[in-house]
Amino acid sequence: MSLYRQDDPNVRKCLRHGSFHSKGNILLPSNTCRNLHHVKSSLAWEMGSTLATMLRMRRPTTVLWSLGFCFLLFLYVLFPSTNTVADQCECHSNQNPVTANSFFGHSLVEDSKPFPNDKHKLAVLIPFRDRFEELMEFAPHIHKFLNAQHKNHHLYIINQVDNLRFNRASLLNVGFLESGIDCDYIAMHDVDLLPMNAALTYEFPYDGPYHVAAPHLHPRYHYPTFIGGILLIRREHFRKVDGLSNKYWGWGLEDDEFYARLKEAKLDIFRPGNLTSGTKHTFRHIHDRQIRRRDMIKCYNQQEITRHRDRQTGLSSVRYQVQSKIEITIQGSPLTVLNVVLECDRFVTPWCDCTENIGNTPKTPHDFKKTEDVIVPKLNRKKHLSQDG
Known part of the structure; x- marks a missing residue:
């Protein structure tokens, strides 16, 4: 006005x-x-x-x-x-x-491209629910970190406000659709993972998706097909694979399914090298699993369906409503909060709400005819997983 x-x-x-x-x-x-x-x-x-x-x-x-x-x-x-x-x-x-x-x-609205030498703009997409304390630490940290690299960027907090189970993949699809059109690449970024090594670059991924939180650097996950935590991807590549699957309600596996999409589209994944800070000093993982327990329940037939590559849902089929859009600043860090209500097709994914079917479905062995469609990695927990900080 x-x-x-x-x-x-x-x-x-x-x-x-x-x-x-x-x-x-x-x-x-x-x-x-x-x-x-x-x-x-x-x-x-x-x-x-x-x-x-x-x-x-x-x-x-x-x-x-x-x-x-x-x-x-x-x-x-x-x-x-x-x-x-x-x-x-x-x-x-x-x-x-x-x-x-x-x-x-x-001006309360930051210049869209305050760094003229950077010809690109990054949309940092943070799937979010009930993580206020972590956000208060994350927002100013990542804003300062990206400014030090002279990266044009804007933070988008995609806050799930419905009563369904958390769906990180769908929220990333929503963030992609709702982020500014002047942003030509995105960062799929966890709110509890803070980059600490200044050599971690958020440059425009010209050659293909760039996995900042590489397995040899992430404080917890070290298996070779891991692409979670922080992943940079160009908008055209995200559209090419139709974003992420919308079937993953609750915690886990959506990144593994997305990895299968990238490989099927013949997109090479690049990672940082020559960093000596290792798994202890490259990132700081601020998630406390004792305070915020992960929703790992597998109800209905979720255990079986989510083990496979999803060829039905993605960016083009995500259903949602933006309840409100708020511009706020946290310690000098401007960001956009999108309060999002996701919609669930209970005939396709009844496990979006497990209140009537509490408890994990039993794990039964299956003789899969299309082994290439199985996306769950076989992990040696001692080798590929560290204690969660």
Whole structure:
């Protein structure tokens, strides 16, 4: 909402002549046109008063002087000065009136590309639910980290506000669709994983998806097909594989299914190398599993279905509603919060709500005919998993 009245005729008149001038970073409506009109009206009024006073004196010399003076004032009022209204109300056409997002010369909306040497813009997508304490630490940390690399970026918190089980993959699909069109690549970023090594780059992934939280660096997961934590991917590549599956309600396996999509699309996955900080000093994992237990229940036939590659759902089929969109700042870090209500097709994924079928379904061996469709990695827990911090 603008901070001037749209129905003010003087404002409209000045706008017609370019009446807005710049003062610092804030734009204020110029009073030049109004002041000029006021001066001329005052002069006309004074001219009339002076002439009436002179005529009452009835002295020939005084009357002649007053008539001459009034004639000069009449010419000044009648004809425009060398500085026309358009000149007095000078402005720059590329400026906009001050809005509620501007205050005392400081814009509350950060420049979309504050680093001109970076030709790209990153949308950092953070799937989220009930992790406020972690967000308060994550947002300023990642904002400072990316600024140090001169990366144009914006943070999107995709907050699931419905009563269904958490669906990280669908929230990432929503974040992709709702993020700014000027963002040409995304980071699928966990809120509990903080990069600590300055050598971790968030550069535009020209060659293919770039897995920042590589298995040899992540504090917990070390198996070779792991691509969770932090993954950078170009928008065209994300669309090419139709995003992530929407069948993964609860915790786990959506990244493994996404890995299968990337490999099937023949997209090579790149990872950082030559980092000596290892699994203990490259990232800080701030998740406390004693406070926030992961939802690992497998109800209905979830155990069997989610072991396979999903060829039915993805970015093109995600169903959701954005309940609200809020712009906030946390310790100088601007971010967009999308409060999202996901929709569930209970005939396809009844496990989006396990309240009527509590408890894990039994794990039974299966003789899969299409072994390439099985996406669950076989893990040596001692070798590929570390104690969760």
